Amino acid sequence: MRTLVLEEFGRMALADHPVPDAAIGEVLIRVAYTGICGSDIHGYTGHNGRRALGQVMGHESSGTIEGFGPGDHPRGLALGDAVTFNPVVLPLEDRLEFADREQHSPRKSVIGVDPTRHASFADYIVVPAVNVLRLADGMPVEHGALVEPTAVALHAIRRAGVTGRERVLVVGGGPIGQSVVLALQALGVAQVFVSEISPVRRTLLEEMGTTVIDPSAGDLLVALGRHGGPVDITIDAVGSTRSLADALACTVLGGTICLVGMGEPQVRLDAFAISTAERTLVGSFTYSARDFADAAALVADNPLTADALISRVIGPESADEAFTNLANGDDIPGKVLVAFAPTAEFAR
Numbered sequence: 001m002r003t004l005v006l007e008e009f010g011r012m013a014l015a016d017h018p019v020p021d022a023a024i025g026e027v028l029i030r031v032a033y034t035g036i037c038g039s040d041i042h043g044y045t046g047h048n049g050r051r052a053l054g055q056v057m058g059h060e061s062s063g064t065i066e067g068f069g070p071g072d073h074p075r076g077l078a079l080g081d082a083v084t085f086n087p088v089v090l091p092l093e094d095r096l097e098f099a100d101r102e103q104h105s106p107r108k109s110v111i112g113v114d115p116t117r118h119a120s121f122a123d124y125i126v127v128p129a130v131n132v133l134r135l136a137d138g139m140p141v142e143h144g145a146l147v148e149p150t151a152v153a154l155h156a157i158r159r160a161g162v163t164g165r166e167r168v169l170v171v172g173g174g175p176i177g178q179s180v181v182l183a184l185q186a187l188g189v190a191q192v193f194v195s196e197i198s199p200v201r202r203t204l205l206e207e208m209g210t211t212v213i214d215p216s217a218g219d220l221l222v223a224l225g226r227h228g229g230p231v232d233i234t235i236d237a238v239g240s241t242r243s244l245a246d247a248l249a250c251t252v253l254g255g256t257i258c259l260v261g262m263g264e265p266q267v268r269l270d271a272f273a274i275s276t277a278e279r280t281l282v283g284s285f286t287y288s289a290r291d292f293a294d295a296a297a298l299v300a301d302n303p304l305t306a307d308a309l310i311s312r313v314i315g316p317e318s319a320d321e322a323f324t325n326l327a328n329g330d331d332i333p334g335k336v337l338v339a340f341a342p343t344a345e346f347a348r
């Protein structure tokens with residue numbers, strides 16, 4: 001089968017590996033689509049130190065079930081089912097203790113991050129059956145690749161305590177910020193503001209019905225003042241000193257900021273903007289199994305938005321070029337999917 005191997009930082013190449021065997025309790029998936037995540041780009045450049053050379057990355061995927069482990073008939077799954085998978089894999093002994101907070105298991109392995117596992121920039125992948133989720137009937141298979149980033153988004157807004165009545169600012173309108181918008185709108189949040197520097201992304205976000213602000217055009221809080229002033233909750237989908245400063249400045253006293261972007265491993269922040277202003281700063285990373293399942297339903301219920309969030313579908317042979325271009329700041333509004341077994345023709 002074809003795999004995309006990170007041969008050196010800044011270069012990925014197609015390689016040939018044997019199709020993996022599903023062991024007991026595992027499912028063999030024929031990968032249809034795998035999305036390129038910002039963390040993959042930073043792994044590709046070597047920037048975040050969270051990917052290793054020789055690794056096959058990929059954690060935002062959909063496909064069809066091609067086989068089961070010997071003697072297995074996992075609950076609710078059948079050959080040929082269109083599925084996605086939750087990349088957060090727990091050892092058996094942790095599953096009970098960390099139920100509903102699987103991401104807290106210190107022994108978890110995240111498919112696509114863990115260098116010892118071949119992940120889903122490949123024709124096939126083997127995944128524990130408990131991590132496999134059947135797509136809703138009629139859901140386009142390519143939308144299944146959006147479930148993972150939507151789960152990241154849904155978990156972040158749950159961490160921030162969004163109930164639906166708040167005014168919410170999203171700092172950073174890239175794919176995670178866009179998924180946050182999808183999740184906020186699905187929760188009924190009427191006033192969503194997005195700060196984004198890229199014009200093509202701003203256009204996409206405007207089409208999604210949000211109020212979009214260009215932070216490079218002037219002070220963000222001043223711009224927000226034309227739309228009712230500071231917000232109750234801010235989701236920082238960038239994660240830099242600059243974005244956190246914007247997030248703190250634009251959130252009301254006593255409000256909440258959720259840090260989900262991982263742009264910089266270290267940031268400086270104004271301590272008084274948290275202490276004397278009594279703001280709450282919460283962190284968010286991945287999702288629970290429940291968040292993941294809820295995100296799948298959310299994507300299934302919003303096919304038009306899901307469609308709008310996929311900007312480009314490319315073949316594996318073009319992946320290295322796409323990674324290079326994305327790393328160099330290629331201005332693509334939404335998600336790029338690598339199609340290993342496309343189920344539809346695309347004109348994007």
Ligand SMILES: [Zn+2]
Nearest residue numbers: 037038039059
């Ligand atoms: Zn990701």
